[in-house]
Amino acid sequence: MKAYFLRRLLLIPLTLLGITALVFAVNRLAPGGPMEQSLSSLMGGEGKGKRSRAESGFSLTASQVLELEEKFSRDKSPMRGYLEWLGAVPRDIQSKKIGMEFPAGEKRVEIPVPGTVNIATIERDDSGKIWILPNDKVDPDKWQVRLRTPDEQAERWEQWVKGVDLPTKPEFRAVLFQSRRDGLLQGSLGESTKYQDPVWSMIFKRMPVSIYFGLVTMIVIYGVCLPLGMVKAIKHRTWFDNASSVAVFAGYAIPGYALGSLLVVFLGAKLGWFPLRGFTGDDFDTLSTAGKIKDVIHHTAMPLVCYLIASFAFMTMLMKNNLMDNLAADYVRTAAAKGVSFPRAVFKHAFRNSIIPIATTFGNNISLLVTGSMLVERVFDINGFGLLQFNAIFERDEPLIMGVVFFSAVLMLIGNVLSDLCVALVDPRVSYK
Template identity: 40%
Template sequence: MLGYLFRRALLVIPTFIGITLMIFTLTRFVPGGPVERVLLSMQMQGSSEISGGSISVTEGNNALSAGQIAELNAFYGLDKPVFEAYVDWFGKLVTLNLGESTRYYEPVIDMISERLPVSLFYGVSTFLISYLISIPLGYAKALKHGSLLDASSSILIFVGYALPGYVIGVLLITLFGYQLEWFPMGGFVGDEFDDLAWFEQIKDILWHAILPLTCYLIGDFALLTMTMKNNLMENLASDYVRTAIAKGLPFRTAVRKHALRNSLIPVASHFGNSLMFFMTGSFLIEVIFNIDGIGLLGYEAIMERDYPVVMGIFAINAMMLMVGNILSDVCVALVDPRVKFGD
């Protein structure tokens, strides 16, 4: 297995370079960047000044000269060819230097670190709750196929699978936040969070988290539950399970020792892919609930053309996705005894 992991780790390098090169190139050619934002701001204000520099615009003259625009391009690092600029950015990236935001002029790594605990809270909670509920529920639905439990839960699962999380978020906020006022309209904590005792702070976090967690859970929960049920039913109809039962092995023992383990293989393959969700969450759900996590940060960066933040978040996503794929292979190997990694 160590040899396999080493080869997969080596493949991560060229893949990561290709993904980051594509992301960097796209951000350079997408219209509307920091220079355009400065020009637009100057035109709207009538008179502005670039702090720390000599670029200024006076009343009645909103256009910058070619030399001033060149200074702006140099200031934001847009004066170099794409590949040369990518090499400089990638060299900083491997040292965890993600650059500086062109909107807030703060280090990108600090901005991500500040919001990481919020996204981790929702990511880890979603992961644990979805797996702890969906696997037992899928197991019960397969054994009691066609029962009232199976039919009633299937309705909820199909509705949840059909509706995107952000649509459910709007419905939950409208009903439970605005009309009934049972839960807050958004945010991670309340305005008086710092003045509360630690136990009250935990209650405040959980109270704010109920509606967003419902939106986060609905998609993964539905997919994992149906995956578990369908694969378990398929394995229950297999010859090896029927043979084990024919030899005198009790039905539930045959399910636990034989069918269940094989049914967990597709679920295990999904395990590593959840790693990326730990960091970023959902852009739209965080926007709807005004949760100050990495998802909201990424959405605002895209809308404001804050390319260093966008590239930093996408680079982290790419790395987490590739590491998650390796973890998925390891999880499948642990569950499926037929899988052997050659050294």
């Protein structure tokens, strides 16, 4: 069994590579990305007519297109970009990068060194070579320079700004920069292009909110659904079973986000029983400990109902059906024939076998515990991990998308291993090889 779980754990990095590579490729190939959005914003937006678009496009320069390309790593191939995200190859440090055009006809330009008061002198020749002139204040071993030619700039303009001619002929452009390996292998997920914050800090900042909802949801689901499913199985086809089934399936038929919208309108806006949004009130910091607990419960009551509504029905019916199957099994009838009491037959024999299928879902619930529900958090404007995922996708923030996908995938894969472990602990007949 140890060898099996060791193989499962060793497969996690390979699976993560496949997941992240696929998501990275989709981000790059899907239209309407951050590069296109930024260009559209600089050119005056869409939907203003062809003439207006062309006229507004003249305010854009070839150097601005190159700067956007470098900011969103569109100057690199998808493979190179993915390797940079992994940290397998160096990538440019955005805060240590600056570009400047050579004066017309000149082969030397002075560029201020980012983060310092020093000046770097850059030279080029007609063959396309470029270099930093050595001096005491600029270390050529730390700083690099690349040359962007007019033809290259015109080509990039034609690729990104279709239907608009270059307003002016571009000059040679020097880009002074530093690079280093700064990716997943170095423990970094990059910075959000929208919020300019480290992705890791944005994820961990929202973890307490999602963990709160996840823990409460799991406690209620396993603490209420399992006993309820057992009672429904024992009292099958009674009025209690029928009435609870109607209530459970009515809740299961309503999506959590749709129920959330109804609760916000009726219980929040019309009746004023609960707050409309947020995890805590504006005066949370001034409250006592008891007041803070009450405030959190008051704000999270409606979201918790939405979290529970679907899982509640699934877990209850899963427990009921499993227990009914085991109560009808020969080994339970044999135990009863030997004089074992019915409660003992249920709890000692049937119950343990009934929770085996439920154990397979435990690991997956671990990932749900942390990642939350993006639509529910969106409806109630709760700043948790789910809303972070929603905003990352909606705003096409690629570093943030890659970060939340990686984090969610890690939890999912670890959850699958935990599910196998739970099954092995619950069912001694299982022996992984």
